[in-house]
Amino acid sequence: MIRSLVLLAGALLLSVASAQTSTVAEPVPSGTPLPGYYAGPLRPQVHYSPPQGFMNDPNGMFIDVDGLYHLYYQFNPTGLVAGNVHWGHATSEDLYTWTNQKIALFPDRPGEQIFSGSAVLDPNNTSGFFPNQTNGVVAIYTLSTGSGQEQVQEIAYSYDNGYTFTKYAGNPVISAGAKEFRDPKAFWHEETESWVVLVAFSQEFVISIYTSPNLIDWTFASNFSNAGLIGLQYECPNLLQMPMEGSHEPMWLLYISINPGAPYGGSIGEYFPGHFNGTHFTAVDAVARIADFGKDNYAAQFFYGIPANENQISIAWASNWQYTNNVPTDSENFRSVMSLPRYNYLTNATRIGYQLVSVPYNIESIFEAQLVSNDSLGNGTVFVDYSSIESGALYFEANVTGLSDMASLQGSVNFTFSSSVSGESVRGGTDLLSGTTWVDRGETRGFDNPYFTDKFSNSAVYDGSGLWRISGVIDRSIIEVFVNGGEESATNTFYPNSPLDTMALSARGINATADVAVAVWSLRSTWAPQQNAEGVVLGNVTQSNSRMRRMR
Ligand SMILES: *[C@@H]1O[C@H](CO)[C@@H](O)[C@H](O)[C@H]1NC(C)=O
Ligand SMILES: *[C@@H]1O[C@H](CO)[C@@H](O)[C@H](O)[C@H]1NC(C)=O
Numbered sequence: 056m057i058r059s060l061v062l063l064a065g066a067l068l069l070s071v072a073s074a075q076t077s078t079v080a081e082p083v084p085s086g087t088p089l090p091g092y093y094a095g096p097l098r099p100q101v102h103y104s105p106p107q108g109f110m111n112d113p114n115g116m117f118i119d120v121d122g123l124y125h126l127y128y129q130f131n132p133t134g135l136v137a138g139n140v141h142w143g144h145a146t147s148e149d150l151y152t153w154t155n156q157k158i159a160l161f162p163d164r165p166g167e168q169i170f171s172g173s174a175v176l177d178p179n180n181t182s183g184f185f186p187n188q189t190n191g192v193v194a195i196y197t198l199s200t201g202s203g204q205e206q207v208q209e210i211a212y213s214y215d216n217g218y219t220f221t222k223y224a225g226n227p228v229i230s231a232g233a234k235e236f237r238d239p240k241a242f243w244h245e246e247t248e249s250w251v252v253l254v255a256f257s258q259e260f261v262i263s264i265y266t267s268p269n270l271i272d273w274t275f276a277s278n279f280s281n282a283g284l285i286g287l288q289y290e291c292p293n294l295l296q297m298p299m300e301g302s303h304e305p306m307w308l309l310y311i312s313i314n315p316g317a318p319y320g321g322s323i324g325e326y327f328p329g330h331f332n333g334t335h336f337t338a339v340d341a342v343a344r345i346a347d348f349g350k351d352n353y354a355a356q357f358f359y360g361i362p363a364n365e366n367q368i369s370i371a372w373a374s375n376w377q378y379t380n381n382v383p384t385d386s387e388n389f390r391s392v393m394s395l396p397r398y399n400y401l402t403n404a405t406r407i408g409y410q411l412v413s414v415p416y417n418i419e420s421i422f423e424a425q426l427v428s429n430d431s432l433g434n435g436t437v438f439v440d441y442s443s444i445e446s447g448a449l450y451f452e453a454n455v456t457g458l459s460d461m462a463s464l465q466g467s468v469n470f471t472f473s474s475s476v477s478g479e480s481v482r483g484g485t486d487l488l489s490g491t492t493w494v495d496r497g498e499t500r501g502f503d504n505p506y507f508t509d510k511f512s513n514s515a516v517y518d519g520s521g522l523w524r525i526s527g528v529i530d531r532s533i534i535e536v537f538v539n540g541g542e543e544s545a546t547n548t549f550y551p552n553s554p555l556d557t558m559a560l561s562a563r564g565i566n567a568t569a570d571v572a573v574a575v576w577s578l579r580s581t582w583a584p585q586q587n588a589e590g591v592v593l594g595n596v597t598q599s600n601s602r603m604r605r606m607r
């Protein structure tokens with residue numbers, strides 16, 4: 056969560072929100088999710104976005120005992136800018152099809168806000184909250200006190216797999232008398248049989264590590280501080296074991312989000328491979344590794360409950376504090392979207408060393424129809440008119456194959472998504488000789504803001520495999536591009552006045568010994584099937600609510 060911006064936004068909320076959010080519910084419903092209209096032209100169809108209101112950081116991500124993924128998120132249910140923060144909630148079996156659930160955590164007193172945090176399972180009843188069950192869930196979050204003068208860490212427990220929480224009567228569980236102290240991420244450390252939590256002293260550039268036998272009584276263990284890029288704040292730490300490709304050595308990953316002060320402006324995530332012994336994290340080196348070369352990838356969180364030797368899964372908030380409160384999706388009564396779920400593991404990239412791979416998780420599961428397949432495009436171009444694809448969402452990939460050596464690294468592969476109505480476009484491409492990949496969202500005209508910068512690029516090193524790859528997902532107002540299977544990735548939102556509906560994918564100057572294989576699929580909307588006759592997604596409406604009855 057962000058600090059003063061939220062306070063500012065909170066103050067502006069009454070005036071701004073009342074003007075903008077005529078259809079936002081008031082008061083906040085407690086027994087049922089807010090309804091959402093997911094059919095608007097800017098509303099992503101395979102990404103998670105809130106039914107209405109404003110969303111930021113993913114929170115509390117865990118897998119329950121039935122294998123269901125739970126995603127909570129920073130949620131302002133009464134406005135379209137940051138503020139009045141609750142924990143919104145959604146669940147999914149496949150990480151693409153999300154069921155909106157009732158709000159999970161509410162502030163109790165005026166001015167209080169439930170800032171970011173995490174959730175764990177307590178199968179052994181270490182907390183004592185669960186006399187009769189092994190599927191107990193404990194959430195740990197930051198309470199921003201009513202005065203806004205202090206941030207403390209609190210816990211809440213759930214008997215019903217994370218749908219309903221009871222706040223612990225002895226809260227707070229960690230308090231440091233600090234104003235900028237937040238975003239607890241907890242996990243069970245098997246070797247020391249202990250709970251561990253990381254909390255950011257944001258403006259001191261410190262990640263403090265605490266341990267506990269019971270999730271209630273926490274003991275300070277160590278500080279990790281002033282490492283990598285510091286920007287103006289550290290936020291949303293994660294620490295987890297991360298598989299390393301081609302190695303059985305247990306590696307850990309510390310992931311920190313910084314805002315403001317990212318190299319591309321505003322918000323970004325960085326990570327540190329290293330080792331953790333239960334109390335201290337030691338990074339392998341002093342290098343700051345940036346997680347994404349787009350501008351809309353912040354506050355990533357990793358799911359709790361994936362075995363340590365398996366690829367991990369993360370979701371980030373796909374926006375940027377520089378402009379998130381101004382993006383034009385208020386016209387569709389929501390603001391912000393999550394990134395695609397990403398599969399993550401460490402690899403040893405040629406010449407670079409440790410690199411966190413981030414690639415869409417099981418994207419094949421939402422393929423609808425193959426629109427293009429050509430294993431031998433050469434220096435050709437394929438055009439796709441996807442105006443008839445209802446979701447407006449596509450997955451594409453291009454592999455340059457048969458590269459024989461460095462001298463064969465020539466030419467480029469580009470993509471353009473454009474609007475046949477307005478001529479607006481989002482473009483990008485990859486250049487083999489320099490290894491540079493770029494994305495340009497500047498030819499969309501639905502949003503003008505000095506911080507909403509246009510062009511992004513980054514370079515990667517050819518690994519000698521004979522293959523150079525680019526792939527991506529476009530979904531109405533967000534594009535995510537991946538190089539070489541996720542060694543580099545870029546997440547960018549964009550806001551066209553008219554929907555993009557035409558794609559060109561082309562290769563030029565490719566060495567005669569090489570070729571290009573391309574494929575494009577349409578993606579099936581995961582929201583459209585949830586709409587009722589009025590086009591509204593009600594989510595999990597299991598309890599009666601007067602407001603919902605009115606809606607129907
Ligand atoms: C639960 O108890 C088992 C047996 O002592 C132990 O191996 C495991 O690490 C514990 N897990 C948690 C989350 O408490
Ligand atoms: C869980 O902890 C509570 C409080 O310590 C205790 O009363 C209860 O017996 C425990 N249940 C189990 C199954 O260990």
Ligand SMILES: *[C@@H]1O[C@H](CO)[C@@H](O)[C@H](O)[C@H]1NC(C)=O
Pocket residue numbers: 256259261263277278
């Ligand atoms: C850890 O960092 C916090 C926040 O800056 C500071 O108050 C505390 O003294 C530090 N502890 C140690 C042991 O350095």
Ligand SMILES: *[C@@H]1O[C@H](CO)[C@@H](O)[C@H](O)[C@H]1NC(C)=O
Pocket residue numbers: 332333334335
């Ligand atoms: C963990 O590492 C720290 C710093 O290197 C060290 O002081 C501490 O003794 C280690 N703890 C264990 C259990 O090895």
Ligand SMILES: *[C@@H]1O[C@H](CO)[C@@H](O)[C@H](O)[C@H]1NC(C)=O
Pocket residue numbers: 403408409
């Ligand atoms: C990465 O691979 C290089 C070349 O094989 C090797 O020298 C280096 O030690 C490896 N680094 C890691 C972190 O495994």
Ligand SMILES: *[C@@H]1O[C@H](CO)[C@@H](O)[C@H](O)[C@H]1NC(C)=O
Pocket residue numbers: 428429430431432433434435436
């Ligand atoms: C693949 O692309 C090439 C070059 O543009 C073209 O000649 C060929 O017909 C295409 N093949 C298929 C199966 O579309």
Ligand SMILES: *[C@@H]1O[C@H](CO)[C@@H](O)[C@H](O)[C@H]1NC(C)=O
Pocket residue numbers: 459460461462463465566567568
């Ligand atoms: C194509 O690649 C081959 C093999 O690396 C190289 O010998 C040749 O010079 C390249 N062709 C051109 C036109 O540069």
Ligand SMILES: *[C@@H]1O[C@H](CO)[C@@H](O)[C@H](O)[C@H]1NC(C)=O
Pocket residue numbers: 467468469484561562563
């Ligand atoms: C891709 O765009 C770049 C930059 O405009 C250009 O230099 C290159 O020739 C283009 N490649 C293709 C395949 O269109």
Ligand SMILES: *[C@@H]1O[C@H](CO)[C@@H](O)[C@H](O)[C@H]1NC(C)=O
Pocket residue numbers: 433434563564565566567
């Ligand atoms: C692609 O263009 C390059 C550079 O003009 C040329 O060397 C190569 O032969 C062309 N490839 C094909 C398959 O035509």
Ligand SMILES: *[C@@H]1O[C@H](CO)[C@@H](O)[C@H](O)[C@H]1NC(C)=O
Pocket residue numbers: 452453454524572573574
């Ligand atoms: C591109 O390469 C990847 C990895 O080898 C493969 O899974 C994928 O099917 C290839 N795509 C095309 C269009 O050939």
Ligand SMILES: *[C@@H]1O[C@H](CO)[C@@H](O)[C@H](O)[C@H]1NC(C)=O
Pocket residue numbers: 146154156215218595597
């Ligand atoms: C709906 O929510 C209830 C808890 O309020 C939960 O038990 C149930 O599993 C949820 N159903 C679906 C389909 O999400």
Ligand SMILES: CC(=O)N[C@H]1CO[C@H](CO)[C@@H](O)[C@@H]1O
Pocket residue numbers: 186187188214
């Ligand atoms: C499944 C079950 O019996 N759950 C109960 C466990 O205990 C809590 C607290 O007493 C009850 O609220 C649950 O219903």
